[in-house]
Amino acid sequence: MSEIKKFQVTFDCAEPERLARFWCEVLGYVVPPPSEGFASWDDYWRSQLPEQRDSWFACIDPSGVGPRLYFQRVPEGKAAKNRVHLDVRVGTGLVGRERLAALEAxxxxxxxxxxxxxxxxxxxxxxxxxxxxxDIEGNEFCID
Structure with a gap:
């Protein structure tokens, strides 16, 4: 039997921290603590070379069940439809008007x-x- 692998979902983006914080709000995720030895993420970023500052950010499922989301800054903008997207599952088990009301809310x-x-x-x-x-950078996702 195959071993189940952990994985993360990576987003190419212009503003990693801003997009990560948006997805924290969408999914109920949290920003993990900064790297060991740093009191805050600002302290961590100030320690980096200028070209590396604010180049990535991440968020995690506080329960440890969902995948880590990783956001990396890239120079180019989004040019085409995503080949992979997230479905935010808010209507699971609901049908008809009840499902539509949950999705619309x-x-x-x-x-x-x-x-x-x-x-x-x-x-x-x-x-x-x-x-x-x-999302706030134009990446497609669905409320399902």
Whole structure:
């Protein structure tokens, strides 16, 4: 039997800390403590070479169950649709109007954080409702 591997999800982005803090709010994740020997992340970044400052940031699931999210600064902007995206599972087990209400409430909360509501896909008899969105840097994700 295969061993289960831990993994992280990596985002290329322009502003790693800002995007990490957005996803902390979306998922209930937290920023881990700074590296050993540093009282704060600001202290850590000040110790780095200028070209390395603010080059990455991360957030973690406080329960230890979900994957670590890692955000790395890249020089180029987003150019095309994501090949992989996150589905934020807020409607699990819900159907019909109850599911749609939960999705719409979460959509409103995330829009207030800076996300963009792309559209609402209503249940069609085969698939349940879902709401495609974009985070604060334009990365696609869905409320499912």
């Amino acid at each position: 979460e959509c409103a909360r995330l829009v207030a954080l800076g996300a963009v509501h792309v559209r609402t896909l209503l249940a069609d008899g085969i698939n349940e409702s879902t709401i495609p969105m974009q």
